[in-house]
Amino acid sequence: MWWQALKYELILAYRRRGELVHPLIFFTLVCTLFPFGVGSDPQILAPLAAGILWVAALLATLLSMDLLFSQDFSDGALEQMELSVLPFYQLVMLKTLVHWLFAGLPLVLLTPLLGLLLHLPVTQVGVLMVSLALGTPTLSLIGSIGAALTVGLKRGGLLLSLLVLPLFIPALIFGATAPLAAARGEMPLAQFLWLAALLFLAATLAPLAASLALRMNINDD
Numbered sequence: 001m002w003w004q005a006l007k008y009e010l011i012l013a014y015r016r017r018g019e020l021v022h023p024l025i026f027f028t029l030v031c032t033l034f035p036f037g038v039g040s041d042p043q044i045l046a047p048l049a050a051g052i053l054w055v056a057a058l059l060a061t062l063l064s065m066d067l068l069f070s071q072d073f074s075d076g077a078l079e080q081m082e083l084s085v086l087p088f089y090q091l092v093m094l095k096t097l098v099h100w101l102f103a104g105l106p107l108v109l110l111t112p113l114l115g116l117l118l119h120l121p122v123t124q125v126g127v128l129m130v131s132l133a134l135g136t137p138t139l140s141l142i143g144s145i146g147a148a149l150t151v152g153l154k155r156g157g158l159l160l161s162l163l164v165l166p167l168f169i170p171a172l173i174f175g176a177t178a179p180l181a182a183a184r185g186e187m188p189l190a191q192f193l194w195l196a197a198l199l200f201l202a203a204t205l206a207p208l209a210a211s212l213a214l215r216m217n218i219n220d221d
Contacts, residue, residue, distance in 0.1 A: 010098055016071070023060035024106050030056040031114040042119040049120035050128050050179035057107045057132055058139060058168055062161055064103040065143035068095065069151045069214065078218055092214065093207035096144045097137075104136040124179035127188055134195035135175040141202035142167045148213035171198055 034052050038044055072078045072095075081091045108129055115125050146164035153159065178191035 010101075012098075016067070023064040023103050024110070026063055027056050027060040027107050028110065028114065030059070031118060035118065045119045046121060047180075047183075049115055049118035050124060051176045052118060053111060053114060053120070053128060054132070054135075054172055054176040057136060058172055060107060061104060061136060061139040061143060062164065062168075064099070065140070065147045065164070066150075066160060068099050068144055068147040070147075073151045073214075073217065078214060082215065082218065088215070089207040089211035092144065092148075092211045093141075093203070096140055096207065096210075099144075100137050100140040104140055107136060108132045120179070121183065124182050127182040128179045130192065131175040131178040131188075131195060134192065134199055135171045138171045138195070138199045138202045139168055141199075141206035142171075144210040145206055145213065148210040148217070151214065152217040171195065174198070 031052060035045060038048070069078065072081070082088050084091060111129050111132060112125050115128060120128065143160075143164050146160040149163060150160045174191045174194045178188035178195075181188040181191060
């Protein structure tokens with residue numbers, strides 16, 4: 001059943017790939033335009049590069065979260081998911097995972113190229129990719145709670161941002177400071193462990209919270 005549900009979600013995400021590309025375009029544009037605003041001096045950009053990439057990834061993830069459940073809510077697919085043999089929270093987690101594969105993982109893979117544009121030191125590229133690989137799934141999981149709470153609203157994007165942005169701050173802090181620790185010659189193990197802990201906590205609690213919020217919206221509809 002898990003494989004069938006995963007295959008179904010992958011097909012749906014592939015059909016909506018045009019919408020899921022928008023966050024990637026936004027991520028690229030922000031990182032590309034930033035040097036025009038502060039100048040292309042490597043001494044200015046290099047210390048800021050990790051923070052720029054992390055903030056851009058956070059905002060790109062936030063931009064895509066409004067699409068997570070909206071289509072399924074409008075066409076009645078969420079009611080069918082609720083009647084599935086698999087627990088509803090597991091399907092919510094599966095949908096969030098597939099969403100991250102299409103909207104979050106490309107951000108991680110694009111990081112070396114954009115890091116080069118921002119003069120990110122080569123020694124920090126790998127550290128930044130690891131921090132984004134641990135942090136962006138956490139952002140997607142936390143964002144799924146906000147997306148579930150606002151799924152019934154026609155203009156819920158602003159409310160979603162207000163709900164989840166404060167919860168994104170810990171992942172942003174630990175993710176952006178990991179490359180800075182590497183720049184000082186330190187091993188960013190503490191930052192990685194904190195990001196892993198946040199990911200574990202989000203993976204444990206977020207699908208349950210999002211599924212409860214979705215049930216409330218389904219019953220109120």
